[in-house]
Amino acid sequence: MHIKHIVDVSKLPLSNKEWNELVSQNETNTLFQTYEWFSSWYKTFSDTNDLCFPVVYDGETPIGFAPLALSKKSNKSITLQLIGYNNADYLDFITPTQKHDAVNLIFDYLLESVENWDRIILNNIPYTSSTSGLIEDACKRHNLHYLKNKSIRCPYLQIEGRQEEVDKLLNKYSNKRPLNYFRRQGELEYRLLTDEEIEKHLPEFFSQHIRRWADTPSPSLFNNPINQQFYINLTQQLVDTDWLHFSVLELDGKAISYHYGFDYDGKYYWYKPSFNIDYSTRSPGSLLIRFLIQSAMQHNRQELDFTIGNEAFKKRFTNKVRNNVNLQIFRKSRTFWIHKALQHTGKLKRRFFE
Template sequence: MKAYIDYSKPDTTFWREYAHLWENSANRPAFQSPNVLQYFAEKSPTPVAIYKFYNDDDELKGAALFHKRGKAYGFLSDMKTDHNSFVIHKDCGDVEVKFFLECLLAEIRRERWLIVLNNQPMWESYMDVFDQLGRASRLFWLSTKSSVCPMVKFDTPEALHERLSKSRNNRYKLNRLQREYTVEFEALDRDKDLENWTNEFCDSHIVRWSDTPTPSKYRDPERRVFLLNCMQAWHRDGILVRFSLKANGKRIAFIIGLVQGNSLIYHNLTHDPEFNRHSPSLVLVIFLGEWMKQRGLSVLDFGDGNESYKYNFANEEGQLNSIFIASKGNIPFIVRSKLISAVRGNSFLIQLYRQKVRPFTRLMLSA
């Protein structure tokens, strides 16, 4: 077995190997899908560094793609993500997984990297081993809670469906909407109307967040193009599903969904504020339950963030951590990392973190 960091530009041979690896990984992590990472690699302002793990037969069995922002490396998928995972072949056992993680830490030390691994899903099976190895290494290692993913998680699709459909309040809103309008549910997993649907999503998002402290990023034409390209890439990877709610033929609520294993990731949403009293985004979730039951999905992952609407349905939280790694002699990086961790761990400073320190984290990456 061998593992190393490759700084050469990824070519068609690598992308072919990587696509085969991703197809045969445990859950086919949505934010590490091959076409979207290839798009990010082309768009990244800095070169991509790829950590590669090969078995004795010279087959790619694990990989992670990084790029550099300022002095620190991070996941390439940070460009648009809810959580970032390593891509490891489903046939790898404990020995291979440990080798993959040990060698990554050794390469980070040898290359003297500063690295911030954002949005780390602590529910991944390899995370306990990764944490043990990091703490035992000769590196500075700090793993700190950064956010959560509220989830609706059950053993069976039927139980999930029951959870999503049982709210009397949401049922009342659906019935009221149906009395006043002809209501239709859309679930689109092909490329039909993709560009128009994405434009409608962006237009609705702009209206939804106008006259608020956080206006829509889709006012910027480049962000609209970026979203469309992501959507097209996820479609090519076979994981994109677009959900809409129509009232009298007009789309009034939108969800960008990504299928990952037995989960549906509720990645982005918006709705027409003219329909606020009907809570169309919540009504749309009722329809999701039936769609997921028909496809054997038993987990609805609401993605990064603890927004209150998610807890109308969620019965679990998945923890997301940030992991800071560097040589033990890099005092400025260590001080900044500990400051970020301290602020995140203090409930009285959470608001300060959201307004000041999160931008400071980004600044740290570009310092």
């Protein structure tokens, strides 16, 4: 078993089919691990991220890889992160076979042969993946400091085997009230956008999201054109797959809510919603979730994964919770102690104001 380090995207030794075959066997297998996601993200953000892509070989055959990027921050420190770090809800190494040896080989290579990094940030690794435990063991073996947060909540609605429970949830008065209101206003239709319609609807989706968050402490990510471009690139990559689930809720033909999400490996994934703020008091976003759940049931999907975030609205529509793990590995002890102090201060602030 050996490593080849790829720094030029044109030299990747895997076709998109070979890449996705490895992903399909991986412990973490979501759309965020696919070649289409990687390609879209790197095409969009390569100006500020250098590829750092260790590929594990068994003889002449690639059996795994770590899709990483070197990101230079304004304070001149250089961070090594999994590609998609600012957009993906689930991240991981792609090491479906001989995982213990593959992860250790990757980590040793990053430590001994990749010199220009100060910190490795591995965020949003599912708690069910063995990767975080293997990385912790490797840190201890090399006497490296690390910080770990394993409380990143990922609520989801399990549908498979619990259809009766989901029906009761949908029939709660609080969840039916938006449906009753909008049906009285006109013709209500929820539908999946066709490939031909998506290009027309993306600008309205962006506009809705920008208006929705304009007067809040967290302005829309779509204020930055590069984030709009990422969604455009991702859409173009996914248009030939069945994985993009971009749906719209319309009242008399006018879009009152959108959801840009995914349909992958028997599950729906909640990713980016928007709604027309003219109807904000009538909960168009909640109504869209209702239709999304009904669609998942009709198509025999196992679950609707609401991905990372513990927003209050998710509690109304979910029945289980997973967790992600965040890891930070430090090359220098001084940097570790600075970040540990900052983390402790942040916890104290949250405790004081809660």
